[in-house]
Amino acid sequence: MSTATGKNFFEAASGWKSWLFTLDHKRIGLMYLAAVCIAFGLGGLFALLLRLELLTPTQLLFSAKQYNQLFTLHGAVMVFLFIIPSIPASLGNFFLPIQLGAKDVAFPRLNLASFHIYIFGALFCLYSIFAGAIDTGWTFYTPYSTQSDTSVISMTLGAFILGFSSILTGVNFIATIHKMRPKGMTWFRLPLFLWAMYATSVIQVLATPVLGITLFLMILEVSLGIGIFDPALGGDPVLFQHFFWFYSHPAVYIMILPAMGIMSELVTTFCRKNIFGYSFVAYSSIAIAIISFLVWGHHLFVSGQSEYATMLFSLLTFLVAIPSAIKVFNWLVTMYKGSISFDTPFLYFLSFMFLFSIGGLTGVFLGTLSIDVHLHDTYFVVAHFHYVMMGGTVMAFLGGLHYWWPKMVGKMYSEFWGRISCLLVFIGFNSVFFVQFIMGSKGMPRRYYNYLDQFQPLHAFSTFGTWILGLGFIIMAVYLLKSLKSGEKAPDNPWGGLTLEWKTTSPPPLENFETVPEITHDPYDYEKAGL
Amino acid sequence: MTAETQSLVSKGTFLLPESASTLSSNVDSLFYFLFWGSVVIFVGMLLVGIWFAYKYKRTPQNQEASEQMIHNTALEVSWTVIPLIIVMIIFAWGYKDYLRLTVVPPYAKEIRVTGKKWLWEFEYAKEGVKLLNEIVVPVNTPVRLVMTSEDVIHSFFVPNFRIKRDVLPNRYTRIWFEATEVGDYQVFCTEYCGDGHSNMLATLKVVSESEYTEWLAAGNSNDDLPLDELGKKLYTSKACNTCHSTDGSSMTGPTWKGLYNSNRTMADGSTAKADDNYLRESIVNPAAKIVAGYPPVMPTYAGLLSDREIAGLIEFIKGVK
Numbered sequence: 001m002s003t004a005t006g007k008n009f010f011e012a013a014s015g016w017k018s019w020l021f022t023l024d025h026k027r028i029g030l031m032y033l034a035a036v037c038i039a040f041g042l043g044g045l046f047a048l049l050l051r052l053e054l055l056t057p058t059q060l061l062f063s064a065k066q067y068n069q070l071f072t073l074h075g076a077v078m079v080f081l082f083i084i085p086s087i088p089a090s091l092g093n094f095f096l097p098i099q100l101g102a103k104d105v106a107f108p109r110l111n112l113a114s115f116h117i118y119i120f121g122a123l124f125c126l127y128s129i130f131a132g133a134i135d136t137g138w139t140f141y142t143p144y145s146t147q148s149d150t151s152v153i154s155m156t157l158g159a160f161i162l163g164f165s166s167i168l169t170g171v172n173f174i175a176t177i178h179k180m181r182p183k184g185m186t187w188f189r190l191p192l193f194l195w196a197m198y199a200t201s202v203i204q205v206l207a208t209p210v211l212g213i214t215l216f217l218m219i220l221e222v223s224l225g226i227g228i229f230d231p232a233l234g235g236d237p238v239l240f241q242h243f244f245w246f247y248s249h250p251a252v253y254i255m256i257l258p259a260m261g262i263m264s265e266l267v268t269t270f271c272r273k274n275i276f277g278y279s280f281v282a283y284s285s286i287a288i289a290i291i292s293f294l295v296w297g298h299h300l301f302v303s304g305q306s307e308y309a310t311m312l313f314s315l316l317t318f319l320v321a322i323p324s325a326i327k328v329f330n331w332l333v334t335m336y337k338g339s340i341s342f343d344t345p346f347l348y349f350l351s352f353m354f355l356f357s358i359g360g361l362t363g364v365f366l367g368t369l370s371i372d373v374h375l376h377d378t379y380f381v382v383a384h385f386h387y388v389m390m391g392g393t394v395m396a397f398l399g400g401l402h403y404w405w406p407k408m409v410g411k412m413y414s415e416f417w418g419r420i421s422c423l424l425v426f427i428g429f430n431s432v433f434f435v436q437f438i439m440g441s442k443g444m445p446r447r448y449y450n451y452l453d454q455f456q457p458l459h460a461f462s463t464f465g466t467w468i469l470g471l472g473f474i475i476m477a478v479y480l481l482k483s484l485k486s487g488e489k490a491p492d493n494p495w496g497g498l499t500l501e502w503k504t505t506s507p508p509p510l511e512n513f514e515t516v517p518e519i520t521h522d523p524y525d526y527e528k529a530g531l
Numbered sequence: 532m533t534a535e536t537q538s539l540v541s542k543g544t545f546l547l548p549e550s551a552s553t554l555s556s557n558v559d560s561l562f563y564f565l566f567w568g569s570v571v572i573f574v575g576m577l578l579v580g581i582w583f584a585y586k587y588k589r590t591p592q593n594q595e596a597s598e599q600m601i602h603n604t605a606l607e608v609s610w611t612v613i614p615l616i617i618v619m620i621i622f623a624w625g626y627k628d629y630l631r632l633t634v635v636p637p638y639a640k641e642i643r644v645t646g647k648k649w650l651w652e653f654e655y656a657k658e659g660v661k662l663l664n665e666i667v668v669p670v671n672t673p674v675r676l677v678m679t680s681e682d683v684i685h686s687f688f689v690p691n692f693r694i695k696r697d698v699l700p701n702r703y704t705r706i707w708f709e710a711t712e713v714g715d716y717q718v719f720c721t722e723y724c725g726d727g728h729s730n731m732l733a734t735l736k737v738v739s740e741s742e743y744t745e746w747l748a749a750g751n752s753n754d755d756l757p758l759d760e761l762g763k764k765l766y767t768s769k770a771c772n773t774c775h776s777t778d779g780s781s782m783t784g785p786t787w788k789g790l791y792n793s794n795r796t797m798a799d800g801s802t803a804k805a806d807d808n809y810l811r812e813s814i815v816n817p818a819a820k821i822v823a824g825y826p827p828v829m830p831t832y833a834g835l836l837s838d839r840e841i842a843g844l845i846e847f848i849k850g851v852k
Contacts, residue, residue, distance in 0.1 A: 059780070064726040137723050143700065144683040144724060231701030237684055238699065271587070273596045277607050302686065303697045304704045307633055311626055318618040322611060329610045332576060335583040337598045342588070350580070357576060361569040368565065368621055370558050370628035374693040377686060377721040441546045441562075443690025445721040448729035452717070527599055 008410065012510040023108035024510060028115050029094030030408065033401075035118065036090055039081035044473065046074035051432070051466045054459050057451050064449045068135040069150070071447060075138030080159045081122055083393055084251065087258035088204075089118070089169055091400045092197050094408060096173055098501040099191045101182040101519065103511045106175035114168035117161060124158030127151075137447060139248070140215070142229035142240040146222050153222055156215045163208045163215075166254075170204030173197055184519035191499045191523040192281055196261025199285040203250045203257075203292065211247035214240065238303055245296035253292040255389060257285055259396030260327055263352060266399050267331045268524040269497040270346035271338030275524050277330045284323035291320040301372045310369060317367040324360055328353065343495065344418035348399030351426050355391025359384060362437065377447075380440025383433045390429060398425070398476075405480065406494050410507040411487030417479040424472030431465025498529050543691075551716060551737070552692035553709040557628050559693070565621065632694060635707040639673035642666065646678065646685035646698040647830055649727030649783075650770040651718065658747055663769045663835060664733040666718070668710060669743035675707045681830070686722035689735055697722055710737040726783050730773040758839075762847025765840055774829065777851045784829060785822050791849045798823045810845050 009026050019027055050070040053062050062070065093111065097104050105111050128134055128151040136145040136152060145152050177190070177198050190198075217228050218240070227233025229240040268275050275281060297305060297313030331353065340346070362384040365371050375381060406412050435458045440446075444455050451459065493502040504513050521528040543549035546566065550556055587593065644666075645652040653666045668674045678687055678698045685698040687706060696706040710716075720731035738746065756764065766772055774784035785795075791810075795803050798821045803809055812819050814836065817829035836844070 064729075064783070068723075068726065068728075135725075141684060141723070147683065148725075231699075271596065272589075272594075274599045274601045276601060276603075278601065280607055280611075302695050304699060304702065307630070310629070314626060314629075315622055318622045319615075321618060322615055325614050326607075326611055328576075330607075332580060332583070333600075333606070335580070335587060336600060338583075338587050338596045339589045339593050340584060340587050342584075350584070353580060354577070357573055361573060364569070364618065364621065365562070365565050368561065368625035370625045370632060370693075371562055371565065372625075373629065373632055373695050374558060374562075374690070376695055377688070438546060442543070443548050443688070443717070443719070445688065445719045445729075447723040449726075450729040525599075526596060 007509065008505060008507040009510045010410075010507060021112070023104070023112055025093050025097050025105050025108065025111060026408075026508065026512075028111050029090050029092070031115060032085060032093055032118070033090035033408075035122070036082050036086045039077055039122070040086075041473075041477075043074050043078035043082055044470070046070050046077065048466050048470055050074060051463045053449070054451070055463045057453050057456055057459075059450075065135060067449045068137075068447075069133040072134050072137050073129060076125065076134070076155060076159070079138055079251075080162050081125060083255045083389060084162075084166060085118060085169075086255075086393065086397050087262065087400065088173070088197060088200055088254075089114070089165075091262070091397070091404060092173065092200075092258060093169070095404060095501055096176060096194060096197055097180070098504065098508060098512050099194055099499050100177065100180055101185055101500050101513070101517045102176065102180035103513075105172050106179055107172050110168050110172050114165045114172070117168070118165040121158045121161030121163075121165060124154050124161060128154035128158060139244060140218065140240075141244075142218065142221075142235075142237045143231065146218065146230050153219055156219055160212050160215045160219070163212045166204050167208050170201035170208075173201040174205065177201075182516050182519065188279070188282070189519055189522055190282075192264035192275060192278070192285075193258075193261035193499075195282040195285050196257045196264070199289040200254050200257045200261075202289050203254050207247045207250040207254070207293070210243060211251075214243040214247065217243075238300070238305065241300055241303060242296070242305075245299045246293075249296040249299065250289075250292045252389070253288055255393045256324075257288060259352070259393040260285065260324075262396040262400040262403070263327070263331055263349060265497075265499065266345050266349040266396075266403060267334045269403070269495050270343060270349065271335050271340050272496065272526055273334050273336075273338040273524070274522065274526060275330065276334040276336070277326075278522070278524075280326055281330050284326050287323040288320060291316060291323075295320055298367060298372075301369060302376050314367055314369050318364075321360065321364060321367070328357060328360070341495075343402075344413075344415060344422055345399045345403035345495070347419060347422040348395050348402065351422065352392060352395040352399065354426075355387050355395060355429065359387030359391050362387065375440060377445055378440035379436040379444045379446055382446050383436035383440060386429075386433045386436075391433075398422075401480075403495065404501070405483070406490030407501055407506045407508070409484055409487075410490050411483045412490050412494065413483040413487060414479045417475055421472045421475040421479070424468055424475065428465050428467075428469030428472055432462050432469055433465075435461050435465075498526065499523050548690045549712075550691065550693070551710055551712040551714065552694070553711055554628070554632055555691070555693040557631065561621075561624055561628060564624075568617075635675045635705060636673045639675035639707055640668070641675050641677060642668075644676045644678040644687065644698065645681060646687070646720065646724075646731075647681040648683070648725055648828060649720070649731040649773050650830070651687075651720075651731065651733040652835070653733075660747065661835065665736065665768055666733060667736045667738060667743065667746055669740045670710050670713050670737050672740070673707060673709045675705060678704050678706065683724050684722045685720045685724050685731065688719040688721040689716055690719070691716045695721060710735075713737050713739055727773050730770075756843075758843045759846040759850050761840065761843035762845070765836070765844055766847060769832070769836065769840075771844070784825055787848050787851045789852055791845075791851075795820075796823045797821060798825075798827075807845055810848060811841055814841055814844065 053060050053067050132151045134150045134152055134155040136148050220226050221228050227235040229235040229237050264275055295317045297309055298317045301310055439458045490506040492506050500517055550559055643654040651664050653662045680698045680700045687698055688695040692708045694706055694708055696704050714737055716735040718733035718735050774782050776782050776786045779786050779788040790805050793805050795805055815833040818827055821827045
């Protein structure tokens with residue numbers, strides 16, 4: 001297939017300005033992709049260093065303060081610079097308009113502004129690393145954070161600014177899905193990735209302002225001494241936790257919903273099957289988005305909130321587990337009677353299924369009140385969080401990256417190294433985090449610089465795992481970058497996918513399609529598509 | 532870091548530390564119910580996944596899905612409703628036990644707890660006893676802790692009792708337990724509170740009723756110990772070791788190695804000799820002279836140490852060379 005001009009979006013313009021000031025959602029998506037990958041590398045480096053320190057029960061390389069700075073920077077960089085924008089801003093930006101059948105997002109200039117704001121906010125965060133790195137933990141709990149002598153203001157200001165980038169992306173996607181659907185693209189013909197992106201965007205728009213307000217109040221308290229959260233000034237530190245988690249709990253669904261969207265795309269394409277229970281999967285995204293606003297108090301089970309509130313939050317937490325479970329069951333059954341191909345993206349699908357199930361089941365432990373009292377703030381929580389966020393979101397992100405890489409850059413990567421690297425990531429990840437469940441239920445508290453000698457074997461095992469994990473990612477970086485230069489030219493539809501991005505060239509032309517596609521059937525209808 | 536208590540990993544089951552309170556066995560039952568339930572669900576899904584992956588892998592004969600099953604209302608409703616019922620049972624069970632953890636028996640013995648960077652202070656209001664990083668309680672007696680913090684948020688965690696509660700400034704939180712086994716148990720701080728967070732440990736000693744009475748009668752005195760041995764004991768029991776090393780390494784505070792009679796340079800540029808009076812002042816009024824390069828974070832020990840105990844610490848410091 002060739003376009004009228006015969007040019008793809010890379011060839012449409014050249015020079016650094018054609019990237020930095022582009023209005024093309026594909027270029028913005030790729031710049032975001034580069035940025036979040038750099039952030040992931042940086043956050044990963046912090047993780048390697050802090051795990052290295054934990055190889056021994058006492059000081060190995062860093063002082064207590066440096067260790068505290070490392071885990072704070074790991075968390076803050078991974079959450080605010082990597083995982084929140086990871087899928088929506090990079091793959092979402094690139095594929096949302098194309099899967100919809102549109103030429104671009106509804107507001108291309110707003111899209112560019114969102115990217116510029118992201119870079120501006122990221123610079124604040126990076127500045128804070130050099131100007132007395134913050135040591136409060138990524139949760140910035142008061143009154144510790146308002147008393148810390150580290151660069152709390154620049155990091156929180158960075159997160160505050162990044163929030164605007166997130167809101168603008170959300171607004172843009174909502175408008176695009178509402179207004180830019182071509183003829184025949186009804187709501188129930190939307191690919192499930194778009195349903196997930198829609199639900200994510202709603203949370204981004206509604207929850208992020210609360211984080212902005214919270215961090216702004218905190219900055220006011222630190223700089224002007226207004227008593228809001230600090231009890232010494234008449235404030236209430238638990239109020240900060242309520243505000244913070246009112247954003248940050250929905251935010252974990254900002255992180256996981258897009259990943260779930262990718263999962264639906266992967267399972268249908270690599271099984272050549274229509275999704276099982278389209279409407280259940282689509283509606284469960286919306287259900288998650290709504291209930292996610294009502295469960296923040298489960299982060300405060302031992303903080304002294306009222307027993308009555310605690311009971312309600314536990315109940316609601318169990319309710320939010322149901323739609324996630326429904327999705328996992330639907331994906332599993334979609335494999336039934338399919339034609340399953342084990343290409344790299346599908347290996348990431350399987351990794352997600354394995355790891356996210358463990359993450360979800362251990363979440364049930366933490367939602368249970370009496371059990372949470374024991375497990376709260378131990379390594380069990382650290383392991384659970386990483387199984388959901390890394391085992392879930394990052395696996396799906398990598399699956400999506402490998403699935404759409406040929407479409408984005410027009411080159412194939414090495415399938416052999418893709419599988420090796422996926423295997424190393426899977427083994428490394430489990431080595432790092434599975435033992436942390438055991439440490440946690442045995443009583444090992446999180447954020448500990450020194451620890452009791454008895455925990456050393458498990459800690460050492462976990463640290464060794466980070467090296468396997470790191471190796472997997474290094475291999476991935478090498479073969480993906482190498483494919484840009486010497487990869488085989490990608491066909492338009494290497495996997496036999498049915499959604500619209502596979503009906504245009506690899507890479508797509510500037511306006512995505514030569515002719516506006518006509519949508520006559522469901523997105524995964526392999527019978528009507530006649531493939 | 533070697534702790535006196537060894538019960539966290541070496542005793543107990545593979546997944547949980549030894550259970551030692553009236554409430555912990557209930558918590559453990561639910562924990563194992565969840566654990567084995569999760570194992571069954573997970574292995575079940577895994578087997579189904581492996582079966583599908585094996586049976587329906589793409590082969591020259593299986594290039595297309597053999598059947599496009601897109602819907603099965605009975606299946607979908609059942610895997611919505613059954614998990615819902617299961618989690619509601621778990622919720623109710625967890626809440627019931629949570630209430631038992633929360634509602635303190637009215638006759639419980641009360642001990643006040645103060646958390647501060649980075650030590651735990653325990654005060655027995657009726658008995659007039661004050662302890663640092665060590666709490667002694669009788670076995671088979673309900674004990675209520677009324678806790679507050681002097682600075683940031685801390686959290687009081689006893690893994691063997693399955694209890695945890697945040698300790699907040701400007702507010703009291705409560706926690707209670709009834710120990711069922713005599714022994715030493717580890718207390719952790721589990722809310723991140725800064726550089727000394729992981730050293731903010733305490734030992735919870737559960738003793739028999741008669742030992743407890745004896746201990747109270749003895750007034751917790753160490754009158755029979757020689758001064759330097761008393762100092763050595765206080766070095767850990769009063770949490771000096773959280774911030775001061777004896778091997779020359781620099782922690783939150785200056786090391787004690789070679790400290791005695793050395794010349795010290797203060798943050799304001801002045802100098803002083805670390806003689807007996809200097810050390811005494813540094814213990815009871817730490818803010819008076821701050822050694823250059825160290826943060827002014829040490830809490831005052833005025834009222835927490837007797838004159839003999841201060842003398843013991845000074846004698847101990849003298850001996851660290």
